[in-house]
Amino acid sequence: MTLKLFELVGTDAARPFSPFCWRIRMALAHKGLAAETIPWRFTEKSAITPYSSEKVPVLLDGDTAVCDSWAIATYLEDAYPDRPSLFGGDGGRAMARMINAWGDVTLVAGLAPLIVADIVKLLGPDDTAYFRKSREARFGRTLEEVASTRDSAVEGFRKSLDPLRLTLKAQPFLGGAAPNYADYIAFGGFQWARAVSDFALLKPDDPVHAWRGKLLDAFGGMARNSGGYPV
Secondary structure (H helix, E strand, O other): OOEEEEEEOOOOOOOOOOHHHHHHHHHHHHHOOOEEEEEEOOOOHHHOHHHOOOOOOEEEEOOEEEEOHHHHHHHHHHHOOOOOOOOOOHHHHHHHHHHHHHHHHHHHHHHHHHHHHHHHHHOOHHHHHHHHHHHHHHHOOOHHHHHOOHHHHHHHHHHHOHHHHHHHHHOOEOOEOOOOHHHHHHHHHHHHHHHHOOOOOOOOOOHHHHHHHHHHOHHHHHHHHOOOOOO
16 A cells, blocks of 8 residues: 655645754655655645644654654554564664654754755745744744844854764764664755755765765765755
């Protein structure tokens, strides 16, 4: 039965940009599973309300609906055990849970003020109004005010990547010799940024830059071939 994945887009349905949806895009490719993608926009909440969710990703597998990227990843691991493992066992799953929290609290939250103002140019009028109202309430400032300090704020973001950077100096991927779901958690944030903004997040000599390039080229260049800016 065909898997279906609701994923966030703007006016260009071929330019998905949610970091959480990209985690699952990479996980599906890792598992060798094809999914029909269903474009979804911020103001289309009614499309996923039947699945008890207000946010994407939402995965449909026959009569089963799974919401939240972590829940989807663990579902894929358990529902398709004959496919390549996303975690490499229970220990890997337990450690990936910590990386999932770090990806949300440090990586995605650190990226947001650097790129949030660029997202509006991808959105239609209704989504732009919704996005501005909700995000400016969250930040307590206009999006332009948030972006005004990013040239200096990016240094703090780069410093926050030290745990990732130090790991990648010792091994090619967070998963070791080959990527696993821990890598896709972190990569999702960078693919989000690449899809919406041309702001330079990484220096070319950064090990994180090289790692990101390898994941852009993974699975036949799936991520690199998706809509986005050169990095």
